[in-house]
Amino acid sequence: MTTTTAVSLRGVTKKYADVQAVAGVDMDIRAGEVVALLGPNGAGKSTTIEMLLGLVRPDQGTVHVYGGTPTDAITKGQVGVMLQSGGIIEDAKVGELLNLVAGLHKDPMPVQEALERAGIADLTKRTMKGLSGGQKQRVRFAMAIIPQPDLIVLDEPTTGMDVEARRDFWASMHAETARGRTVLFATHYLEEADSYADRVVLMRQGKVVADGTAAQIKASVSGRTIRATVPGADLAALAALPGVRNVETRGEVVLLQCADSDNTLRYLLDNTQAHDIEVTSADLEDAVLAITDQDKAHQDKAHQDKAQETLA
Numbered sequence: 001m002t003t004t005t006a007v008s009l010r011g012v013t014k015k016y017a018d019v020q021a022v023a024g025v026d027m028d029i030r031a032g033e034v035v036a037l038l039g040p041n042g043a044g045k046s047t048t049i050e051m052l053l054g055l056v057r058p059d060q061g062t063v064h065v066y067g068g069t070p071t072d073a074i075t076k077g078q079v080g081v082m083l084q085s086g087g088i089i090e091d092a093k094v095g096e097l098l099n100l101v102a103g104l105h106k107d108p109m110p111v112q113e114a115l116e117r118a119g120i121a122d123l124t125k126r127t128m129k130g131l132s133g134g135q136k137q138r139v140r141f142a143m144a145i146i147p148q149p150d151l152i153v154l155d156e157p158t159t160g161m162d163v164e165a166r167r168d169f170w171a172s173m174h175a176e177t178a179r180g181r182t183v184l185f186a187t188h189y190l191e192e193a194d195s196y197a198d199r200v201v202l203m204r205q206g207k208v209v210a211d212g213t214a215a216q217i218k219a220s221v222s223g224r225t226i227r228a229t230v231p232g233a234d235l236a237a238l239a240a241l242p243g244v245r246n247v248e249t250r251g252e253v254v255l256l257q258c259a260d261s262d263n264t265l266r267y268l269l270d271n272t273q274a275h276d277i278e279v280t281s282a283d284l285e286d287a288v289l290a291i292t293d294q295d296k297a298h299q300d301k302a303h304q305d306k307a308q309e310t311l312a
């Protein structure tokens, strides 16, 4: 596996009037990774993406894409972009638009191939303004892959698509990631992050508040619950295991809440008569809500402390 860094952000900030849209983001994306950028409205996802694409200049910090500036990377055709809006000429036919985009790049993919990969070969002669929201998104996707980019950046790519269209879109996307492309996508759909990303970066109020695999993010919040039938369980020994937060019993059934379910499971299998073991975790939505709430509670507390200091 290659370890080339596709994207590197260091100490990046951006303020709009009195809104701190991005408040010091550090982020590295390795070549071949599929990364989901999650966060509530106004978290700073789009602004981060715009800085990564050189569309917005950070107030502070550095942005590197394949070791150079974002503009260099885009000029070299290393980056394909699918933004939420713009980039579409409403009166153009789909085929014309894609030919226009192909003409801007040095080594474009044949337009017919892009149409097929985006699942819109039947729309070539249709005018853009007559297309549905989901069909337009697919045209944007075709535009993004035409330069044969190493990195594809997508800002809420499936907005406006119904469930089936979203599934088809991700199937097309999967074919691209299978070719080794690096992908960064912003989304509000937690299940998309859970299903399609190797890594989830969670933002809130311009900061990264969690970064890891979806499984790590889920586990970091609530850990896992192990439910097992353990005849003659030594509850004190179970409660003393590293990472075990809580032990409950229902007859012979033991419920263990633990941060490190692998080690707890190993202990149960090696040292007890545990059977009928089930391991469950919170879903990503629970985890995201818990992390953003925790972060908000910390901030509220800091504001209160500051206010009290000022009053004292």
Ligand SMILES: Nc1ncnc2c1ncn2[C@@H]1O[C@H](COP(=O)(O)OP(=O)(O)OP(=O)(O)O)[C@@H](O)[C@H]1O
Residues within 6 Å of the ligand: 016, 017, 019, 020, 021, 022, 039, 040, 041, 042, 043, 044, 045, 046, 047, 048
């Ligand atoms: N061009 C701009 N001018 C003024 N304020 C802006 C501008 N762009 C973004 N902001 C503000 O910066 C903050 C972060 O916005 P941003 O669009 O980056 O968040 P987001 O996480 O992408 O949100 P959403 O999920 O709603 O798209 C918001 O408070 C937004 O109103």
